[in-house]
Amino acid sequence: MISKKKRVILAVLFLFAVGAIAYFLLHHSRGPTDQLTLYGNVDIRQVQAAFDASGRIQQLLVQEGDRVKKGQLIAKLDPTRFQDAVHRDMALVSAQKQVLARLLAGSRPEEIAEARAKVAAAQAALQNAQLVWQRQHTLADEQYVPKQSADNAGAALKSAQANLEQSNQALTLAIKGPRKEDIALAHAQLAADQAALALTQRQLQDTQLYAPADGVIQDRILEPGDMVTPGVPVFSLALDNPVWVRAYLPEKSLGQVRLGMSASIVSDSFPGKSFSGWVGFLSPTAEFTPKTVETTDLRTELVYRVRIYACNPAHRLRLGMPVTVHISLHDNQPQNRPPDACGGSQ
Known part of the structure; x- marks a missing residue:
């Protein structure tokens, strides 16, 4: 007959054995998990406009x-002085276009006719100067007039000859029209004026x-x-679609995660709500765990920064919000997705 004291001792030993077996099964016999859990924050992204x-x-x-x-x-900025600059440059472009058009058109028929008339007048003046010189030269030889009169007639003849040559050259220029160098210069000046106009128009647009x-x-x-x-x-x-979560991956889990793997993101602000995402970046260098990051591992372990992209069309995920990221390690094939690959509403 077992005494009451022995029965108590046996019961205590039995409970101790059951607890030891349970502890062993839970902590030593459990197979590898099929899900990786990370902790991080929605990264703050800003643009200074x-x-x-x-x-x-x-x-x-x-x-x-x-x-x-x-x-x-x-x-908007006050556009007044920018509008004035645009109007000024528009007028300069218009004026230079007229200059170029005039050069390209060449001499007008009336200008050529005028040049021909001047040539005819110069020829007539030359003929008259020749007759006067001949008469004065003859009279001077016979000493009917001073020799100075013959010299004056000779000078007038030379002047008439030069005037005819000048008129002929003017007629040639009128027929040929403007020099190609002048036309090229006008083209370059128009291009410069148009560039100045484009700049002032751009400056006017920049007032918005x-x-x-x-x-x-x-x-x-x-x-x-x-x-x-x-x-x-x-x-x-603040840029909030897409958003991404900055988290840190323990070194021992680095081989389990690849770019493009799907992930789910949960926040205490939305119990029972899961946001879909994907692994978009894995840091190529290791670092020590930042003090602001909470993980279940020791802080002295090396980690790798990871970026989890998440679509946020409903704008529920706010910048700086702490979240938990779950990455399935079973049947989670990487997909090639750009950062703007967000689809429908969350």
């Missing part, structure tokens, strides 16, 4: 918290600021009336 011109802000069209689309007009990407206005840094120069931020734009 700035004008590419100097001037005074005339109008801001959005407020903090407004959602904007890529290419949406969000701010457009959203560089889809996102949310995070900060409205300046106000109407402020002076700006190129590169001075006017708005801070």
Whole structure:
């Protein structure tokens, strides 16, 4: 007959054995997991929207918290002086076009006719100068007139000959038209004026600021009336579609994860809701675990930074939000997906 004390001892030993077996089965006999769990945060991505011109802000069209689309007009500068510069350069281009057209058209028929008439007049003047010189030369030889009169007639004859030559050259130039070098110079000047016009038109366009990407206005840094120069931020734009999660992969799990593998993302803000994503980046270098990252491993272990892309059309995932990433290691073949491969609504 077993005493009551012995029965208690046997019961305690039995419970201890059962607990030891259970601990062994749970911690030593469990097979490898088919899912990798990472912890991280939705990465903060921003764009500083700035004008590419100097001037005074005339109008801001959005407020903090407004959602904007890529290419949406969000701010304007005072365009007055830029419009004046455009009008000036348009007038210069128009004037130079007329100069070039005149050169290409060549001499007008009336101009050639005028040159021919001048040649005829010069020929008549030369004939008359020859007759006068002959008479004065004869009279001077017979001493009826001073020799100076003959000399004057000879000078007039030479002048008439030079005038005829000048008229002939003017007629030749009128027939040939402008020099090709003058036409080339006019073409070059027109090109320079058109380039100046294109620049001032571009500067006028730069008085309008457009959203560089889809996102949310995070900060409205300046106000109407402020002076700006190129590169001075006017708005801070938060980019939230797609978003990506910055997490850290333990070194021992590096061989299990490849680019393009599907992942699911969960957040405490949306219990029971899972966001689909994929592995978009694996750091080629190892680093020590940052203090801000929570993992189940020791912080002294080497890790690799990993980026998990996630579609966010409903804008539920917010920048900086802590999330948990699950990557299935079973039947999860990598796919070639670009960062903008988001599909339907989440």
